[in-house]
Amino acid sequence: MPWYRLRGGFFGLGWVGDYLGDDRIWPGVAQLGQWWLWPVPALVLLAAGLRLTLPPSRRGGWLAVIGAAGIVWMMTQGLSVGLRGWNWGALEALGEVGGQQAFGAGAIFMLLCFAAMIAFGLAERGALKGDAFVLSAITLLILLVALFVFYPLVSMFTGAFQDFDGSFTAEGVARNIGDPNIWSLGCLTGSGGCGVAWRTFFLAICTATGTTLLGLAFALVATRMRLPFKKGLRLLTVLPIITPPFVIGLALTLMLGRAGFVTEFIEDITGWELGRWLYGLTGIWIAQMLSFTPIAFLVLIGVVEGVSPSMEEASQTMRASRWRTFRKVSLPLMAPGIANAFLIGFIESMADFGNPLVLGGNGGVLSTEIFFAVVGAQHDPSRAAVLATVLLGFTLSAFLAQRLWLGRRNFATVSGKGDGGRHAALPRRVAGPVACIAFLWAGFTVFVYGMILFGGFVKTWGLDHSLTLAHYARAFSVGFDRGFVWTGVAWNSFWTTMTIAMIAAPLTAIVGLLTAWLIVRQRFPGRGIFEFALMMSFAIPGTVIGISYIMAFNLPPVQMTGTALILVFCFVFRNMPVGVRGGVAAMAQLDGSLDEASLTLGASSPRTLRKIILPLLRPAILAALVYSFVRAITSISAVIFLVSAKYNMATAYIVGLVENGEYGVAIAYSSVLIVVMISIIGTFQLLVGERRLRAPVQPAPRINCQETPA
Structure with a gap:
C-alpha cells in the first residue's frame, strides 16, 4: 500500500495503474532512502524474531514495548518532518532533510499493526484475564481519542503561545486570563454586567435543570400513563432535535421579537411595550429548552423503562402509598439517567453556538466569544484558548459533581431473573402536573413548528404572506x-x-x-x-x-x-x-x-x-x-x-x-x-426493535364453576 497520502484518494484505486512509474505511491519499503523511516522495519523485524523464538509468557511484555515504541516514533517523525523539511528550527542541527507528505494507507496500516502488538502483547502477559478483544478495543479507542480529541486541542492551544512569526510568547495568555469581561461579577453588586464566564454558567444551569425536568416529564408520560395521542406526543419530543438551531431562533424572533406578530398582538391587547426582551439570555434559554429537551428524553426513556416493577410492587405490598413508592423507590432508581441527562444538558448549553448567535444580542456566551476571537476582526488565538480553558473547567466541575453524587451506589434492576410485573401508576400529585407540563410544552412546540412550515409556503415570511411553492x-x-x-x-x-x-x-x-x-x-x-x-x-x-x-x-x-x-x-x-x-x-x-x-x-x-x-x-x-x-x-x-x-x-x-x-x-x-x-x-x-425486559402479563384463566368437579 502507498506509504504517503494520495491526492486522488486510496479507495478509488486510480493509483494502481501508475504504481511502477510514480515513486510517490510506493510502499514504505521503497521509501527507505529517507533515514527517519529506518526504525519502522527494524522494530517489525525485532517483533517477528521475538514471536518465533520466545514463548508467550516471555515475549508479551517486549511486544507491547515494541508496539508503543513504533507508534511514538512514527508520530514523532511525522510531526518533525514537514512538506519542506524540519518543522522546528531547533532540529536543523541534525542536518538538512527533504520534505515528506502526510501519512497514507500504508503508514496508517502500520500504526494499527503497532497498536495490535500492544494489545496482544499485554494479553499474553495476562492483563485483563488475557482477553485480547477487550485489550484491542481499549488500545484502539485510546489511539483514536488521542488522534481526534487531544491532538487537535493541543494544536490549537499551541497556537495561543505563538507569535505571528511562530516564536514562543505568553503575552496574549497573560493579558486575557484576568480580563474583567470574563470574570466580572458586577451584576451582583450593581456596578455593571457579569462576565461572559458567569453568564454562560448561569445559562447552562438553567438549561440543564429545565431540560432534565421536561425530559423526565415526557418519559413518565410515555411509559407510565395511558393517555390519548401519546405516540404523537413522543414524536413531538424528537422534533426540535431534527431542526437546524438557527431556524428555531429565526422562528422565535418572528414570533416573539420586537416586531414579532405575537409581541404586536400582546401590545395591542394590553398596551404593554415588551421591547427587546427576547434578545439575550432569556431568548437563548427558550431556544435551548426547545433544542435540548429531546436529548434528555432520549437518555431518560430507557432508564425509566428499566426500573423493576417488582420493586415498586414490593413497596406497595408493604403498604407504602403510590407517592411514597415513587419518591423513595422509583425516583432514586432513575438517578443515573437524571444525572446523565443533567450533565448532557449542561454541556450542550455550554457548547451551543447557533442559538446564541441568533438570539444573543449584546450578551454573548463563551462559544460565540471564542468564535469571534478566532475569525473576527480581533483575531486573538490566545483569547480563544483562554476562553476554551474556562469552558473545560466548568465541564470538569459538572463531571466531578455527577461522579460524587452517584458515588459507588448500585442501581442495577435488570437481572437474569424474569419480571412479569407492571409499573406502578403515577400518584395523582405527580400525574397531573406532569401531563399538564408535557402537553403545554407540546402545544408550544407545535405552534413553533407550524410557523416554520408556514414560512416555506409564503413569498416573504413576516412581510408578504401570499402562498407559493x-x-x-x-x-x-x-x-x-x-x-x-x-x-x-x-x-x-x-x-x-x-x-x-x-x-x-x-x-x-x-x-x-x-x-x-x-x-x-x-x-x-x-x-x-x-x-x-x-x-x-x-x-x-x-x-x-x-x-x-x-x-x-x-x-x-x-x-x-x-x-x-x-x-x-x-x-x-x-x-x-x-x-x-x-x-x-x-x-x-x-x-x-x-x-x-x-x-x-x-x-x-x-x-x-x-x-x-x-x-x-x-x-x-x-x-x-x-x-x-x-x-x-x-x-x-x-x-x-x-x-x-x-x-x-x-x-x-x-x-x-x-x-x-x-x-x-x-x-x-x-x-x-x-x-x-x-x-x-x-x-x-x-x-x-424494542427491548423486552419481562415476560408479557398473561390474563388469568377463566374457571366455569359448573364444570368444576366436586
Whole structure:
C-alpha cells in the first residue's frame, strides 16, 4: 500500500495503474532512502524474531514495548518532518532533510499493526484475564481519542503561545486570563454586567435543570400513563432535535421579537411595550429548552423503562402509598439517567453556538466569544484558548459533581431473573402536573413548528404572506433529460449530507456503546481519565472543534482537510459522548452477573457483548443512532469550517441562503430535512426493535364453576 497520502484518494484505486512509474505511491519499503523511516522495519523485524523464538509468557511484555515504541516514533517523525523539511528550527542541527507528505494507507496500516502488538502483547502477559478483544478495543479507542480529541486541542492551544512569526510568547495568555469581561461579577453588586464566564454558567444551569425536568416529564408520560395521542406526543419530543438551531431562533424572533406578530398582538391587547426582551439570555434559554429537551428524553426513556416493577410492587405490598413508592423507590432508581441527562444538558448549553448567535444580542456566551476571537476582526488565538480553558473547567466541575453524587451506589434492576410485573401508576400529585407540563410544552412546540412550515409556503415570511411553492421548486426541482436530472439548487448538498450522516451514525453508535461497555464492565488503569477524555470532545464548542481540526489536519502527518473523512471523524468523536453517557446510564441497571454467567458458560467477550448486552441496550442504541444521525445533519458550528466545494453540508448551505436573504428557500430546505429525518428515525426504530425486559402479563384463566368437579 502507498506509504504517503494520495491526492486522488486510496479507495478509488486510480493509483494502481501508475504504481511502477510514480515513486510517490510506493510502499514504505521503497521509501527507505529517507533515514527517519529506518526504525519502522527494524522494530517489525525485532517483533517477528521475538514471536518465533520466545514463548508467550516471555515475549508479551517486549511486544507491547515494541508496539508503543513504533507508534511514538512514527508520530514523532511525522510531526518533525514537514512538506519542506524540519518543522522546528531547533532540529536543523541534525542536518538538512527533504520534505515528506502526510501519512497514507500504508503508514496508517502500520500504526494499527503497532497498536495490535500492544494489545496482544499485554494479553499474553495476562492483563485483563488475557482477553485480547477487550485489550484491542481499549488500545484502539485510546489511539483514536488521542488522534481526534487531544491532538487537535493541543494544536490549537499551541497556537495561543505563538507569535505571528511562530516564536514562543505568553503575552496574549497573560493579558486575557484576568480580563474583567470574563470574570466580572458586577451584576451582583450593581456596578455593571457579569462576565461572559458567569453568564454562560448561569445559562447552562438553567438549561440543564429545565431540560432534565421536561425530559423526565415526557418519559413518565410515555411509559407510565395511558393517555390519548401519546405516540404523537413522543414524536413531538424528537422534533426540535431534527431542526437546524438557527431556524428555531429565526422562528422565535418572528414570533416573539420586537416586531414579532405575537409581541404586536400582546401590545395591542394590553398596551404593554415588551421591547427587546427576547434578545439575550432569556431568548437563548427558550431556544435551548426547545433544542435540548429531546436529548434528555432520549437518555431518560430507557432508564425509566428499566426500573423493576417488582420493586415498586414490593413497596406497595408493604403498604407504602403510590407517592411514597415513587419518591423513595422509583425516583432514586432513575438517578443515573437524571444525572446523565443533567450533565448532557449542561454541556450542550455550554457548547451551543447557533442559538446564541441568533438570539444573543449584546450578551454573548463563551462559544460565540471564542468564535469571534478566532475569525473576527480581533483575531486573538490566545483569547480563544483562554476562553476554551474556562469552558473545560466548568465541564470538569459538572463531571466531578455527577461522579460524587452517584458515588459507588448500585442501581442495577435488570437481572437474569424474569419480571412479569407492571409499573406502578403515577400518584395523582405527580400525574397531573406532569401531563399538564408535557402537553403545554407540546402545544408550544407545535405552534413553533407550524410557523416554520408556514414560512416555506409564503413569498416573504413576516412581510408578504401570499402562498407559493416557488421556494420548494427552486430547492428541489427535478428535470428529465435522457433520465432524471436533479436541477434544484439544494440537491448536491442534500445527497452529500445524507451520505456522510449515514456513514457517521452507525460508527458513532458502535464506538460509543463499545466504550460504555468497557467503562462499566472492565477495570483497567486510567479508566476515569479515559472517560473524562471522551467527554472533552462533547464539552468543547463546535467552533473550537472545527478550528482545531483545521489547524491539526491541514498539514502532515495526518492531512484530511477538504475530504469527507474529516467530516465523518468530526461527527463521530463530537457526538460519541451521548452514546457513551446513554450506554453508561443503561448499563448501570444491568446486573454484572449476566456477563459473568455468559463467560462462565464459555462464551467469548464479543459473543457476550453481541448476545447478552446489546439486546438489553436497545434504547441506548436507538438514542445513539438517532442523535448522531440528526447531529450530522443539523450541526453548524464545526461544519462551517470543514466543508469544501465538493463536500458541502446542508447546514452550511442553509447559512449561505440566509446570508443572501433567501429565507423562504432556507426554510423550505429545513422543512424537507425535517421530514426526511423523521422517516429515517422511524426506520432506525424498526431496525433496532424494542427491548423486552419481562415476560408479557398473561390474563388469568377463566374457571366455569359448573364444570368444576366436586
